[in-house]
Amino acid sequence: MTSREPTTNNDTEILSMLDILYREQSRRVYATLVRLLGDFDLAEEAMQEAFAAAVTQWRTEGIPTNPRSWLVSTARFKAIDTIRRRAKFDKTIEEHGDFLAPGSTEPELFDEDTFKDDLLRLIFTCCHPALSSPAQIALTLRETCGLTTEEIASAFLTSAVTIAQRIVRGKAKIRDARIPYEVPSQADLPERLDSVLSVIYLVFNEGYSASSGAHATRVDLSSKAIHLGEVLLELLPDSEVMGLLALMLLHESRRTARTDQNGDLILLEDQDRSLWNQNQIAKGIELVQRAMASADFGTYTIQAAISAAHANAKSATETDWSQIVALYDLLMQAEPSPVIELNRAVAVAMRDGPQIGLNLIDEILARGELKDYHLIHAAKGELSRRLGKKIDARASYQLALELAKQEPEQRLLQKRLLELNE
Amino acid sequence: MKFICLGYADESKFASMSKEEMDAAVEECFAYDDELRRGGHFAGGEALQSATNAVTIRQRGGKVDITDGPYAETKEQIGGILYLEAKDLNQAIALMSKHPGVKFGPFEIRPADEEFNKLIESRSKALQAT
Numbered sequence: 144m145t146s147r148e149p150t151t152n153n154d155t156e157i158l159s160m161l162d163i164l165y166r167e168q169s170r171r172v173y174a175t176l177v178r179l180l181g182d183f184d185l186a187e188e189a190m191q192e193a194f195a196a197a198v199t200q201w202r203t204e205g206i207p208t209n210p211r212s213w214l215v216s217t218a219r220f221k222a223i224d225t226i227r228r229r230a231k232f233d234k235t236i237e238e239h240g241d242f243l244a245p246g247s248t249e250p251e252l253f254d255e256d257t258f259k260d261d262l263l264r265l266i267f268t269c270c271h272p273a274l275s276s277p278a279q280i281a282l283t284l285r286e287t288c289g290l291t292t293e294e295i296a297s298a299f300l301t302s303a304v305t306i307a308q309r310i311v312r313g314k315a316k317i318r319d320a321r322i323p324y325e326v327p328s329q330a331d332l333p334e335r336l337d338s339v340l341s342v343i344y345l346v347f348n349e350g351y352s353a354s355s356g357a358h359a360t361r362v363d364l365s366s367k368a369i370h371l372g373e374v375l376l377e378l379l380p381d382s383e384v385m386g387l388l389a390l391m392l393l394h395e396s397r398r399t400a401r402t403d404q405n406g407d408l409i410l411l412e413d414q415d416r417s418l419w420n421q422n423q424i425a426k427g428i429e430l431v432q433r434a435m436a437s438a439d440f441g442t443y444t445i446q447a448a449i450s451a452a453h454a455n456a457k458s459a460t461e462t463d464w465s466q467i468v469a470l471y472d473l474l475m476q477a478e479p480s481p482v483i484e485l486n487r488a489v490a491v492a493m494r495d496g497p498q499i500g501l502n503l504i505d506e507i508l509a510r511g512e513l514k515d516y517h518l519i520h521a522a523k524g525e526l527s528r529r530l531g532k533k534i535d536a537r538a539s540y541q542l543a544l545e546l547a548k549q550e551p552e553q554r555l556l557q558k559r560l561l562e563l564n565e
Numbered sequence: 566m567k568f569i570c571l572g573y574a575d576e577s578k579f580a581s582m583s584k585e586e587m588d589a590a591v592e593e594c595f596a597y598d599d600e601l602r603r604g605g606h607f608a609g610g611e612a613l614q615s616a617t618n619a620v621t622i623r624q625r626g627g628k629v630d631i632t633d634g635p636y637a638e639t640k641e642q643i644g645g646i647l648y649l650e651a652k653d654l655n656q657a658i659a660l661m662s663k664h665p666g667v668k669f670g671p672f673e674i675r676p677a678d679e680e681f682n683k684l685i686e687s688r689s690k691a692l693q694a695t
Contacts, residue, residue, distance in 0.1 A: 273654060320676045321566055323653040331659070 157201050164210055165194060170289050171258040172214045174265035178324055179215070180222050183286065183314050189225065193218035212253045262287070263326045263378045266371075269313075270339040271322050278313035279342045281306050287374075288367050298364050299349065336379070340387050340443065343371050347391050351398075352549070365395055382437040386444030389430035393450035396423035407558075408551045412459035424454045445474045464494035481512040485519050489526075497526040517546035521556060528563065537563050567608060567677040568649040568657040573641040574670035576615055593665040601649070606660055608648035616642035641670045649674075 169190065176186035193214045207213040269282040284290045284298075285306075292310065296303040316322065327335040350364025372388035400418035401409055431451045434444040449470045456462035471487035484507055492500020504523050513519045524539035537560065544556040579587065601607035616635040619642075623630055635642055645666070651657040654676070661672050 271654075273658075321653040323655050325655070327655070331655075 154202060157198065157206065160206065160210070161194060161197055161201075164214070168211055168214075169194070170265070170287055171262050172211060172218070173286070173289075174261040175215050175253060175258055176218050176222070177265060178261050179219055181324070183317075185222050185225065186218070189218035189222035190214070192221040196221070209252060211258065212251065215253055216251055259378050260326065262374070264324050266339055266375065266378075267326055267335060268317060268322060268324050270335075270342045271317070272335070272338050273320060273322055274313050274316060275309075276342075276345070278309045278316075279338070280345060281309040282313045283342050283371070284346065284367065285310050288371065290367070336381060336383065339375065340383060343368050343375070344387060344391075344443075346371070347394075351394060365391070365398075369395060382434040382440040383443050385430045385434035386440055386442075386447050389427040389434065389447035390443055390450060392423045392427035392430070393447060393454055396420040396427065396454065402551065406551055408555045410555075411453060416457065419454065424451075427451060428454065442474060442478050445470055445477065449474075462493070464490055468494055481507055481510075482516070485513060485516075485522065489522050492526055497529040501526045501530070515546055517543045517548075517552070517556075520546065521559075524559065528559075533563055566651060566653065567679070568651055568654075569675045569677055570647040570649050570657075570661055570664075571643050571673040571675065572645045572647065572666050572670065573673065574644040574666075575641050576617075576644070577640075578669060590665070590669070597664050597666075598647075601660065604660075606650050608650045610645060610647040612645045613643060644670070 172193075173186055173190050176190055177183055180186045180189065196217055197210075197214065201207070266283070266287050269286050270279045274282065281295055284295045285292065290298075292307045293303050296306045299306070346364050347368035350366070350368065369388070369391050372384065372391055376384045376388055396419050397411075397414060399420075400414040400416070401411075403409060427447065428451045431444065431447045434440045435448060449467055452463055452467050452470065467490045468487065471483060471490055474483050475487060485504065488500050488503035488507070491503060501523065504519060504526070507513055507519065520539045520543035524536045524543060527533075527536035527539060540556055540560050540563070544553060544560070547553045547556060582590070598607055598610070619633075619635040621632050621634060621636045623632075647664075649657055649660060651660060654674070657674050661667065661674060664672065666672065
């Protein structure tokens with residue numbers, strides 16, 4: 144089973160191969176080990192030891208035919224050693240008995256499906272709804288993306304201690320409340336998938352909306368989220384996974400166009416569309432079409448379709464606003480919310496004129512909704528400006544400025560106010 | 566593994582129900598409890614009287630202080646406790662999601678602290694032996 148190639152591999156070849164394996168496969172190896180060992184920390188430790196062992200053993204024995212399986216088997220033996228060592232000091236370690244005798248010393252072969260299933264188990268366990276949202280995010284980034292605690296902390300601009308606590312408590316809850324390491328049953332899948340998708344989307348948005356040049360050392364959360372989406376799609380080709388991935392790719396395609404050199408925001412209609420990443424747009428549109436072709440697409444797919452309609456337009460004026468309004472109608476049916484209603488109102492304004500959009504926005508405000516949401520006042524200001532109602536526009540922009548929390552957004556609103564005085 | 570399910574309910578909801586409605590609701594819950602029994606998941610339970618009959622005691626300034634009513638004055642109060650036997654949290658959630666009681670208020674599902682329960686048990690045994 145473990146036929147070796149002749150030992151012609153030189154050191155650099157082995158090291159670079161291990162480097163690639165670590166980067167691309169270590170989370171799958173880890174996910175399988177968590178299942179076999181039933182313990183996150185033991186699995187992590189054993190995996191690191193297995194990679195270290197590979198450096199020396201592969202030099203003398205050659206690279207195994209199935210390196211991933213070799214790593215899992217070796218890590219498993221290392222973990223058994225660790226447990227036996229601990230058992231000498233602690234007689235209560237009996238619970239690990241089930242894997243203490245794997246039968247043979249010959250490395251087992253683990254096939255592609257096993258690795259895929261285990262990685263799905265890991266993802267669903269980290270995003271289990273019994274865990275708090277911050278714990279889900281921290282665990283997902285730590286366990287399934289392999290980020291360090293420090294990297295997660297700096298990405299979320301918080302302390303490593305806080306993140307470490309979330310991870311430790313999350314793992315403790317998984318163990319103590321007995322959250323099983325499994326892929327949910329078909330009946331529970333839609334709901335459980337929702338929580339996985341929302342974790343990925345939260346990670347993406349953190350990287351997308353907090354983007355500024357000020358934190359060069361921050362891990363790029365958006366690209367981590369996109370990568371997670373790609374992995375999830377490979378494991379679970381569900382229409383909403385396609386929809387979310389498409390949505391992220393289409394948003395990401397505009398990254399360079401949405402801020403200027405000073406980090407100031409540039410709105411969609413003012414963006415230089417030649418800066419949009421056509422490769423990401425093409426991928427995004429293809430995914431939207433595939434998702435829409437299935438019968439059971441949901442809100443991520445509809446949002447992605449809206450984003451795709453923008454991506455297809457050569458300029459803001461050439462945008463197919465009727466299609467966008469129709470998609471917002473669909474979104475309102477699927478998930479009614481005042482924020483979606485606001486976005487729809489803006490699209491209607493583009494299709495039918497600013498006054499009609501303004502009336503729709505006033506209806507939302509008259510119901511007492513979104514009063515403290517800066518973007519509703521910014522939209523009102525913009526539509527009033529287009530109608531030449533300078534006093535109304537100024538009042539709305541001023542209110543938006545008072546409510547806005549992000550610096551780039553505040554600067555944009557200040558700019559709009561100044562323009563009104565010209 | 567044992568899970569303790571604390572069933573909360575808005576008592577004012579029950580007050581507005583007719584006797585027939587109330588009987589039907591109880592019957593529905595009992596029928597589901599039977600289903601849990603058949604699957605080996607029902608490990609006992611306790612129904613509680615109204616929270617207005619509750620007394621809360623706490624230590625204040627070195628003395629035990631007694632107050633009328635439940636510990637937390639919320640709209641929903643614990644109305645009953647169910648001991649559930651399930652293989653893991655997912656099974657516990659799946660079983661309790663189908664319990665008709667969830668229509669009247671939330672269930673809080675808490676894993677039993679087996680370590681601590683062992684201590685309690687050995688304590689009981691030790692005392693019996695003397």
